[in-house]
Amino acid sequence: MSGEPGGERDDETRPARVDTLIPPRASRSFAAAVTFGRRVVGLDVAPDHTVSDALHANEPEAGGLDAKENAQLRRVRLLGATGSVMMAIGALGLGAQPTLQNPTYGKAIIGLPARVHSSGLAVTMLGTVVVMLAWLLLGRFALGLRSSQGRRLTRSQLDRTLLLWIIPLSVAPPMFSQDVYSYLAQGEIAARGLDPYDVGPVQGLGQDHVLTRSVPNIWQNTPAPYGPLSLWFGKGIAALTGENMLAGVLLHRVLALIGVACVVWALPRLAQRCRVSPVAALWLGAANPLVIFHLVSGVHNEAMMIGLMLVGLELCLAAVSRTGPLRGPTLALFLTGATLLALSAMVKIPSMLALAFVWMALSRRWGGKWRGITASALLLGAVTATVTLAICVGSGLGFGWVGTLGTANAVRSWMSLPTLLGVITGFGGVLLGLGDHTTALLSITRPIAAAAATLLVVRLLIATWSGRLHPVGALGLAFGAVVLLFPVVQPWYLLWGIVPLAAWANRPLFRVPATVASAVVSVLLMPSGSEITPFVLIYAATITILTCLLMILATRKSLPWRLDESGAAAEAAGPFASTKDRPESTGRPDAAAQRPETGSNRSAHLVTDSTATSGFGATEARTTNDLESIEASATTGFGAADPSAASGFRSTDPSATTGFGSPDAGAATALAATESTATDAEPAVPATRSTARGE
Structure with missing residues (x-):
């Protein structure tokens, strides 16, 4: 009997089945919630999710310019150099001059722009607009828009043009920002043995110190x-x-120029790795007026941050793309790149994102399963911790920088979406008589934006791990999301995303907005980095507009202000010179998407085929039990073992222009398989490889 000790029936002592404890409707709701969560973080992606196809395509090789185009290029180069010289002359009076020790003060010739304030501002603004217009004209030769054959200028022609435009601003006073004087004051505080993470220039140097006087008021006590x-x-x-x-x-400008030189070295190599024109990438990434105006002329430490980050990224990807075990010279190359990435993060912490995407790339090389993910995390974590400890201890500055990461949030930047939303909403409340609640609104909009940015970064990391996105493109998209949702955005912050994306995203969907944003934002800030009297500003802007219109009218036949018919056709064709160079698309739906989601096939979307078009060489990763031993015939998920496929930009064979790699089904579905809790037997379903369309 059931009431007697030991007399209970077996079915009463056996644990109850889970499906009897959870009502069928609740079970279906739970499964739907799990499926939705997986879709949100990017573990399950619909087969028609084609961000990669929308932003990236393999660009064919192009020939050089003809005689007429070379003549126009020389005029464009001279136009930009003229604008740069005008900016340098105007900077003598209208630049971000120091309050004390101004080398132009009282000088008869070089001090003239300061004495004719309105005219000096007009010359400086005109030079800024001329350089921007010359950059736009240069883009027609860099992108191959001047002819239907897609002819482009050569790398040496672009390098000489960029050098010619940079030299005048390299010896001119700073412009567009006074941050360099904060660098000087903070360096002096550290040289005196004080902690610049604890005291500002006023507390560390004194209110009347020569360096403190030139620091903007908002940062004097920060x-x-x-x-x-x-x-x-x-x-x-x-x-x-x-x-x-x-x-x-x-000396600070020398550091900025070294950073720009690193960008010029690394960017075309990353572009070739992504099968994008190196010249086009350099035009948008290195010759960008935001780089010339704010990194070179403005002397911002973003130059060193971005330069170290790109060089480190290139070295890491070069090591990961090699066949064979990751040891010896290959390991040394990878560790060097990881060290440079960690050093970049020690300049400004946002570049730590690059280490995360290298982590995904390395874990993919090691099979993409939990063991590879953990091992690559330990390796990169050890490198980052070692570099961070060495810098913090070696510099004597310690870890105080961790507590000052949010210092810049005191600024309300109109370029920040969450800040702009909070400020506009708060202003609306004032107009309605509800009071000023801007601070409270910012405490809501900024955390929401931070959460959204975090989610987007996680999705991009998973897309890199699964092979749907190239690490370079995913890194650029992550920086773009972070910048747009950052609580504070300065004009030069746009370069965080534009520069790496220039090496991967070559579709008009990216290049057109990036070009427009760079051109518009580059001419918004005043040369002095501070406010200008409205009357003087209107006068200078009017002179600038009228002069530019007259210049365009006078040079309408000698400069390529308008595209001819062949150029218009080339622009409409995008990055392809002809239809035969377009990557083929199978057009067939993903077979896995047509089957019910089960424990054995629920992550079939993560399996990619070797015909993917996200910009990498074809690979077939065959992992072994030993992480340090990968068969020589297997590639690394980045470049093909075949030299013709690994050459990147040189290869135009559609079969060689494949995706981030063709991951093994087990590697691509490792994370999904660990979450499967199905207990009932299911019929075996043959593995299906789908065409990777991009995250």
């Missing part, structure tokens, strides 16, 4: 918001120059 490597550079410069502001500014 601790340094930069990484320890940036301040270590400033500390060394302060030890060399002391209170000599001219020498200090020049």
